Amino acid sequence: MKKTRICDLLGIEYPIIQGGMSWIANAELAAAVSEAGGFGIISPNAGMALDADPAEHLRSLIRRAKSLTNKPFGVNFPVLGTPKELVDVAIQERVRAVTTSAGNPATYTGYLKEAGIRVLHVVASVRHAQGAERRGVDAVIAEGYEAGGHNGFDELPTMVLVPRVVDAVKIPVVAAGGIMDSRGVAAAFALGAEGVQMGTAFIATRECVAHPNFKNAVIKAGDTDTVITARKLGPTRCLKNPLTEKVLEMEARGASADELQEFIGIGRARLGQLEGNLVEGEAYCGAGAGMIKEILSCAEVIRRIVDGYNAVVRKLA
């Protein structure tokens, strides 16, 4: 598979980044992806008990991953809701790179870069990509509306977002959203990306701490089994379930952002993804769910992508 600036930046063999999925991107997952030649990313709240100390939890995740691999890995910080104390843990523990999302790249980019940590910022429009570049990030992750979880308000799909961001910035662009296999990786590269970030493809792996109910729902999902809800709060892609049905009903009759927030409350994603309650919980999930049809190891997911890539590219000529 082709080498890109993303391989150099992250010190990896294949330009495949595992998405730092909230609650479920655990140390074993990140370490397994990095061991297989990709770039694993830890979510600070992966598998976290409700009464845990967040900074100590993150430190233990990073140390656990270090015990499992000597290869580089990273941490994802949603900027909104991440206190500086957590960022300091990533700096103290010397992770190779941090991905920042859901917030202003000005908040932590300079602070992380001064500490020698590489920064990739998740963007969902050209303006945000250019803003992140100006703030000094090393790369942007252009995440299309296909992605699971929180998406940008403009709802730009990968097919149009990626080439537009590539045309608008000089730093490397990583494509995310809807990429599930070697076909998607080749498509992302054709659009000009120098790497891919894949989240949903790594949920149904043996190493991921996601609840078995969630993993099974991901591999069984059909093309129409995810949906965007909560557009007034921030568009969020989840597996369809009784909760999303209820939220969609509220939205159809014009419920306000406050009403939606009050109904949804907090803790729904943890409930769905870690505890496996797919009736009342949220299960963040990309629109490509179901394209991986069985629970595999991370090594197998990456091996299939890498092995398939050249066959896909050969057929294009």
Next chain:
Amino acid sequence: MKKTRICDLLGIEYPIIQGGMSWIANAELAAAVSEAGGFGIISPNAGMALDADPAEHLRSLIRRAKSLTNKPFGVNFPVLGTPKELVDVAIQERVRAVTTSAGNPATYTGYLKEAGIRVLHVVASVRHAQGAERRGVDAVIAEGYEAGGHNGFDELPTMVLVPRVVDAVKIPVVAAGGIMDSRGVAAAFALGAEGVQMGTAFIATRECVAHPNFKNAVIKAGDTDTVITARKLGPTRCLKNPLTEKVLEMEARGASADELQEFIGIGRARLGQLEGNLVEGEAYCGAGAGMIKEILSCAEVIRRIVDGYNAVVRKLA
């Protein structure tokens, strides 16, 4: 550029189909695309006066295109709202192929096939693709949510829709939605498509009958300048304007499908696209608008795609 089953089916050099855009896919446009090696498609109401006879109008469009090219071209019929009389004109005039959209493929597929006309049906989900295949269509056009105009209720983007449809049917799959240049074409082929359908890329061409206001708005559009409205009636992607703003306001406060229909009324797309009223009219437009930055000839649009394709593919290896 690679030859596919779509080239054989349609008798064309490059597997590039021009979308049969309502009101604006005129005879000159279709003929120019076919002359350049692609497959041009006429919309039966292209440039039509409000008091014209629809069947005679379509017949004159087809004959005009025949006077401009000896190469094959086709006609698009939205199934809902197309009387059999119009379909009979396409049969009598012996067009090479018909694309059907917005309705049940059972309605006209058998009728057209018995008359020796090839049929491609536009689909927006796996279930619809499989249904169309069972009804005997020659190919499906898997159209993602990036596309301009009316989209499927499931809002599946091209990046996930295409590989899933490719996996689900044996007939050739044409990708549509968000494909604007050689990068998009290579991406679509990487996903398994054997052809592309491009609409928005052909609006801002010299041959298209779209109003100059509309063409200029298309080439000036930024990444966030289109929006989906009217989800309760059928999701429709348009250039953002005062009309879409008003519709979005109504939707946010919970307006019913009937209220939306009453407010929107009829004739908005003709008003925007043919008459150039971008304040009160609709301008159907794909999310990739603005990626073509100047008004070109159709020959030039196709030449740039074909010339660029091999460079894109070479960089993937």
